[in-house]
Structure formats: structure tokens, C-alpha cells
Amino acid sequence: MSACLLELFTFLSFLIYFILSLSSRKGTIVPLSRVLSFVGVAIALLTLGSSGELFGGAYRVDLFSQIFKALVAMGLFLVLWMGEGEKEVEGRWAPEFAMFLTLSALGLMLLVSAQELITVYVALELSSFSLYIVIPLRRGQTGLELEAAAKYIFFGAISSGVMLYGMGYLYGLVGSTYLKDIVPGLLGAGSGPMVTMALVLALSGFFFKLALFPFHFWCPDVYEGASNQTTTFIATVPKIGAVALLIRLAFLAPKEAEDFVRMLILLSALSMTLGNIVGLVQRDIKRLLAYSGIAHAGYLLMGILALSKEGGASAIYYIAVYLFMNLGLFLVVMILSQKGENVLIDDLKGLWKRAPLLAFTLAVSAFSLAGIPPTGGFAGKLFVFMAAFHQGHLDIVIIGAVNTAISLFYYLNLVRYAYSRDPERSDPVELSLREKVLCYLFIIVVIFLGLFPNTFLTFMRASF
Amino acid sequence: MGEVGYPILSYVIFLPLAGALLLLLFEDELKVKVIALIVSLMNLAISLPLYFQFDPTKKGFQFVEVKDWIPLLGAKYHLGVDGISVLLILLTALLTPICVLCSWRQIEVRVKEFMFCILLMETAMIGVFSSLDFVLFYIFWEAMLIPMYLLIAVWGGPRKDYASIKFFIYTLVGSVFLLVAIIALYVKNGTFSIPEAMFRGYSFRFQYWVFLAFAIAFAIKVPMFPFHTWLPAAHVEAPTAGSVFLASILLKMGTYGFLRFCLPITPKASFYFAPYMIVLSVAAIIYGGFVCLGQEDMKRLIAFSSVAHMGFVTLGIFTFTLNGFKGAMLQMLNHGITTGALFLCVGIIYERTHSRLIEDNSGLGKIMPLYVGFFGLFSFSSFAFPGTNNFVGELFVLLGAFSAQKVAGFFTVVGAILAAAYMLRLLKRITWAEKERSPMRDLNLREIIYLAPLVLFVIWMGLFPANFIRVIEGTLAGLLQQLGRGM
DSSP states (O other): OGGGHHHHHHHHHHHHHHHHHHSSOOTTHHHHHHHHHHHHHHHHHHTTTOOEEEGGGTEEEOHHHHHHHHHHHHHHHHHHHHSOTTTTSOGGGHHHHHHHHHHHHHHHHHHHHBOBHHHHHHHHHHHHHHHHHHTTOOSSOOSHHHHHHHHHHHHHHHHHHHHHHHHHHHHHHHSOOBHHHHHHHHHHHTTOHHHHHHHHHHHHHHHHHHTOTTSOTHHHHHHHHSOHHHHHHHHHHHHHHHHHHHHHHHTTSOTTOHHHHHHHHHHHHHHHHHHHHHHTTOOBHHHHHHHHHHHHHHHHHHHHHTOSHHHHHHHHHHHHHHHHHHHHHHHHHHHHOSSSOOOBGGGGTTHHHHOHHHHHHHHHHHHHHHTOTTSHHHHHHHHHHHHHHHTTOHHHHHHHHHHHHHHHHHHHHHHHHHHHSOOSOOOOOOOOHHHHHHHHHHHHHHHHHHHOOHHHHHHHHHTO | OOTTSSOHHHHHHHHHHHHHHHHTTOOOHHHHHHHHHHHHHHHHHHHTHHHHSOOTTSOSOEEEEEEEEETTTTEEEEEEEOHHHHHHHHHHHHHHHHHHHHTTTTOOSOHHHHHHHHHHHHHHHHHHHHBOBHHHHHHHHHHTHHHHHHHHHHHOOTTHHHHHHHHHHHHHHHHHHHHHHHHHHHHHHSOOBHHHHTTOOOOHHHHHHHHHHHHHHHHHHTTOTTSOTHHHHHHHHSOHHHHHHIIIIIHHHHHHHIIIIIHHHSHHHHHHHHHHHHHHHHHHHHHHHHHHHTOOBHHHHHHHHHHHHHHHHHHHHTTTSHHHHHHHHHHHHHHHHHHHHHHHHHHHHHHHHSOOBTGGGOOOTTTOHHHHHHHHHHHHHHTTOTTSHHHHHHHHHHHHHHHHOHHHHHHHHHHHHHHHHHHHHHHHHHHOOSSOOOOOOOOOHHHHHHHHHHHHHHHHHHHOTHHHHHHHHHHHHHHHHHHHHHO
16 A cells, blocks of 8 residues: 555645535645645655556556656746746636646546556546646646647647557457566567557557657647746646656567667657757747657657667656656746746847846756766766667767757757846846756756666666 | 775766865855866866876776676766877866866856856766776766856857757767767677777677767767868857867867777777778868968867868878877877867957957057967967977877778878868968057956966977877777777
8 A cells, every 4th residue: 555655646736635625715735735745755755766656557566657656746847946936827726737747647646547448548638638638727828838739639649549559459469458467468469560560559648748740740849838837837747657657568569679679769750850950040038948859759769769678767767767858948938937928039139147047047948858978868868879779770870960950050049038138128037936946857867867877877777 | 906905096086076066055156267267277186096007007097996786787887098099088187177277267158167067077987988888988988068068058149049059959969979879889799898899800790780870960060071060160159168178188089089089999880880980080170270261260160170081080090090090099199289279269369359250359569468379379279280289199190090901091191281271371361460559458367277287288298299209109009900800
């Protein structure tokens, strides 16, 4: 029972928010959600080493799942702390907002422990449906958020359908929905196109969450339409769960499944190239980050497609770094946004003069996203490149390197606007203590992950 | 641990970083400047044992430090120096306090952040020259770009936006290929150790690609013709301290890379590509010379003269003769001293007239005799007047070039004459003018103090080059010998 303390606690927080949403006292919800999410992180860290099985092996708690749960809890915690009261979402929706974000995080926590296809599906949908509701909650309705919500629902539903189709194939091939039966089952089935197809289709639900080509179409519009805080959540936390399941499912592939790996290489290459090239012309920072996210999904897949322990660990490392560097950039967006509106690149002009700390946070995050040492983004990229290279996938490493060079233009552009353009307005941006602490936190964590990756990487390798 | 009983390289690398962090605690601008100066002077002082305790007769690396860093990948915290790198580290340590001093008045806004960047640069630059592990090297190599970018982007001239972004993107694109080559070597060798990657007898095909990946990164950094276009822009817009770092240290990293990586790791490919590299070097010398003749902007002129001077260095390297190597190494140091000094001179006059145009700064002979005296000496040094430091270096390069490639030697001589032409033209116009000028303040004590050590080195290295050749000779001879065996 103690093994799934975190899930129980998250569920309890969900219930608290639910009750509060019925009452009229809604002012306390923001501080309360911050405290509860903090307790969640503490519990996640305490239960990191626990293990156990439930429901006849359909639900397993192990180091692998606990690392991901801790990351999800941390993501939820940071997103809730980054939000500033009623700026983004109207006060009357505050309990619902916290409630559905928590529920979505709960879904992801269940997802990473799921060992059986139906459980995987249910957990994934729990996480998705919560987000469908959160997206339209935005102050100052413009209609964009409704478009975003509709797109997210449609694409989500389609990819779920495709995923179920693939799971059907897997079941047809091996006659079981338990992951532990699927590996030996697929070995017997050989490496025919059927296996490749079943696996790729089954992965598509997670490709959707990760915004990997060709399941990325929702991404820019949802980022643009949803409130900044919601986008921050969507851009980071669900991707953690997706990576966990991509690793779980892709590693089911039999050793000789070259077609499958080639398929993933193709998707990875297309995803990073498309993301980076379209990213070049974006003016809205959130749209830019959407395309950047599509590109990063490609880099992440490089670690996964190595299908090695090393590759899996590098993908986990990458998503952990991605969480922090992306949140760092979103923090800048959220602070610069005056009334919860979207922030354009032009708004960054002269940020360095208006708020040096904020500009530095932006620079560190952008350099990290671009993969420049000594930031964590570099370490992550180095690990995934090495993992792919070790398995002989030189082609994708070179494509990745070229893409890194392309992506520089737009990441650097952010820094350039902040540092070498003169500001249009000279009023300084005042940072509250909470915002300052978050800035320092992101800077330190991102640089720390770049310089001293060993402890974490050891830990992540141990989880395989 | 090295020959001094304590980890001297770590101290020299991380003292400036510690100083930079210390700066964050202070608000007062004067205090910040003084602390930055003290830290950089201390670093110079503690780096001196590197010269005095260095044993030129010993093969391999000295002052070596090895510690585990990322054991999972086999990346180590591995430092060490040999004859190629030790003087470059000392050059960096020498120039940092000078850069602090020359920015004393020039930088008026955000002094703390400026000094922070300067000290960060020193850490990264010394780190590059002393890393013996690829990952460590790459981190320092790239980390250097960020403070340099900020130096240009924040404290730069009117076109800082364009110049800084061009600088950053150009150099970073090159480095990405460097990273792929590093990973390829890792997969081949199973280690990130640089010494262990040397002279392993890789297949020619492998060497071919690794050389190309390295060469793009280094050629951009040098910069070799035709990758030089970022350089004039960056130089012109950067503040004086930035220009000095850029010209004196950053450009050396490209040629250092050729000597440290390309030659020992991919010897066969280096031989194969040598003719092309020689052609590009000679092209840089001639092209740089002609472009300089037409410049009206002092800083631009000196920037283009750097292209020509660095052409001498790459030419010396790819002649594969001991004289060529020595000349290249000496030219790296000489260029660091002389061109750095010339940029300082431009900075000094810019502070007074707020113009970099030769036109606006002409006729200083009567009103600023001291300034013109310094400027004249550095100009003479720049076109390799006998008795100055550049003469020795160029002589060695020419010896190497003539023994390896007569045609290249001939064109190089033409380039050397061009250098005299453009530098004398500059000097003439700075000294004399048609009309009288209103008087201006001559050099003050601070300016004399930071120019004086450079004068000392111009003359010392010109008259007694043996003191420096002694340090580099052993390593270069060893390198050449191993290259010969590698064939």
C-alpha cells in the first residue's frame, strides 16, 4: 500500500479540489494547491525506492516508474508555483483548474506504472480528458482557446483510435495484453511487417502526447490558444509520461526488428527537421516553443530508438532536463505576460535592461534548449547522440547535428532580442520573491545537470 | 598533480570563476573593477610556475591532473599542458588584467556584469588550452561563446546586433561538427581522452571525415579564408577588451586545434589536405593584405590584418617542417601580443575622438607623441620589422614554406610586403595630417601601464626568441617525429 502512496495522495488532493470547487470559498485554492503539490513532490522523493505489484501484475511500482512519477510530481508542483493567481485563469475556475491538472498528473502517474495494455489506455485517457477541459479555461476569451480545445480533442481521439488499433494487432499476435507476455510472444512472431506495424501504431498515442511528427498538428495551435499556465503544463508534464511509455513499448521490439528502428529513425529525423525549420519563422514565443517541442521530440526519440539501456537512460535524462529548461522559458513568458496574453518575440526587446535576472533565465534556458554547454541541454543531447551512435545509427546523429545548428537561429534570436535590442518600454519588470527563487532554481538546476550528470545518469541506468 | 605539488592548472582555471562569483556580492563599481583587477593579477601570478617549472625536455604532458567526472561515459576531468599550450595559457593570463584595465573608463554601464563576463572568459579560455578530455574541452570551448557573445551584444558598437549573432552562429555551426567527430572518436576508442586518441592508425576513410569535421570548426575559428566574414564585423563592434580577447586568444584556438587535434589524430588526412590548406592560407595572406590597403576604419584594418597573420600560422602548420611549426607557434603568440596591442591603441584613441576612422584620427604626431610612439612600435612589429617579435615568427614560417612549397613561399613574401604597405599607410596617416589638430590629452599612467608589458614582449621576443623557442621546441619536434613515423 505504501508503494502507491503518491497516487493515493494525488487522488486525495483531487478530491479536496473537487469539494472546494463546490463551496464558495475559492480564494484559498492557489496557496493550497501549491502546498499540496509540494507535499506530492516530497512523497514522490520518499517513495523513490519502493517497489511492488498490484492487480496481478497489471500495475507495477519500480524504480523506473518512480523516477517518472517524481518528475511528473515535480512538473505539477513547478507549474502550480509558476502561475500567478488570477492572471491566467478566472478566479471562479481556479479549483477546477487545479483539480484537472492534478487529475491529469494522476493519470500520468498511473500510466508509467501500467504493465498491461488496457491499463495503459485507461490511464492515458484519464490524463488526456482532464486536459481537454483545462484548455478552454482562459481569461479574456478570444475564441482561440476553443479552437485549441477542439483540435486537442480531435487529434487526441484520432491518435487514441490508432493506438487502440495497434494494440489490437499486438493482442492478435501474442494473445495477451500483459507487457511481460508480449516480449516472448513477439520473438516467436519474427520480424515481419506485422510486428513493426503493430508497435508503431500502438506507440502513436504517445507520439501524440510528445507531439512527434506526424502527430504534431495540434501542438502550435493548442500552445497558442491555451492559457500560458496550461500550455506550460501541456508542454512538459504529459511528455514525461509519453517518454516512459515509449521506452516501455519500444523495448518490446524483438532484437531483429530493423524495420521498426528504421521507422523510428525516419520519424525522428522528420520531426526534428520540421520542428526546427518551421520554428525559424515564428513570432509568438509559445508557437516557437511548440515547434521547438516537436524538434525535441525527435531528439528524444533518438535515445529511444537505440533500444539499449544506455539509450533509455539518456532519453530519461533528456526529458528531465527538458522539463527544467522548458519551464524556465515558460516562466519568462508567464511573467512578461501582463494580463495572461501571449508574448511575442518583440516583447523581449531590451529585457536585459528591464529585468537582468529574467533575461539571464531566458538565456540559460534558450542556450540549454539549443544544446550549448555547460547547460543540461548539452549533456542530454550528448547522451542521446552517443546512444544512437553506439548502435551504429550514424545517419540520425548527423541529421541531429545539422538540426542543432539550424535550431540555434531561433533560440539565439530570443537571447538576441533580450540582450542586444533596445527596449521599447523602459519600466523595469519587478519580480516577486517567488519568481526570483524560481529563476535561480531553473538556472542552477539546468547548469548543474550540464556539469554533473553522473549521479542522475547512474540512477536512471539502474532503473532498467 | 604536476611538478609543483599542487593542482596548479585547476587553480589557474577556477580562480577567475571564483572571482567572478565574488563580484556578484558587490554593488559599487569601483570596488568591482578593483576586485576584477586583483583577481586577474593574482591569476597571472599563480600561473607563472607554469613557465618556470615547465620541463621542455620531457615528452608528453606536464602538470597533469586526472579525476573521474562522468565515469558512466568515461569522461574525465583531465588537465595537462605541453609546449603547445603552456605559452598560450600564459598569454591569456597576461592579457586578462590588461583587458580589465583598458575597460576601466570605457565601460560605463553594467560594469559588474562586464567584469563578470571577462573573468568567465578567462576561465573558459584557459580551460580550452589545458583540457585533455574531449568532453571537458568541448564544454570550455562552447562555454566561452556565451560571455563573448554578451560582450559584443551588450557593450558593443552600433551594429552589435548583427555582429554578435553572426559571430555566435558561425562559430557554433562549426562546433556542432566538432561534436560529431568527438563522438565518432569515442565510439572508435571507447574513451574521451585526447592523448589516447592520437596516432592510433585509423583507416584513411575515417581520418578523412574526422579531419573535415575538425577542420571546419577550427577554420571558422582561425578564421581561414573564406570563413573569415564574421571576424571584421565582430571585431569592429566589440568593445576593446572583447576585440583583444577575440584577436589574441580566440583566434589562436583554431590553430591550436589544428596542432592538438588534426595533426596527431588524423595525420594521414592532414597530409592529404595539406596542399588545400596551404592554398587557403596563402589566399588569406594575399587577400587580407589587399583588403587592408583599402580600409578607412582602423579597427577593420587591424581585423583584416589578423586574417592575413593567421594565414601565416596555418601556412606554417601545414608545411610539416619543424621551422614551419615553430614559426606557426611563435606567430600565434606574436599575433596575440601585437594585434592585441593595436586594438588597445585603437580603443585609446576611440575614447578620445569617438571615431574609429583613420580620417578623424589623423595628425596625432604633434599632439600625442607618446601615443604615436607606442602605436608606431606596434605597427612596425605588425609588419615584422627586424628586431620585433613578428620578424622571428615570419622568418621561421618563410623558411618552412620555402623548403616545403616554393610557390607558396613566393606568394607569402608578397603578402609580407603588403603588410608593410598597409601598416605604414596607416601609421603615416595617424602621425601626419594636412591640417592642424586641436590638442588632446596624451596617454595617462593607466594606459602606459597596460601597454608597457606588451612593449616589453614585442622587444623581448624579437631579440631573444630563444627563451620562448626553448619551451615549444621539444613538443613540436616530438610531434613532427611522430608524424613522420605515422606515414
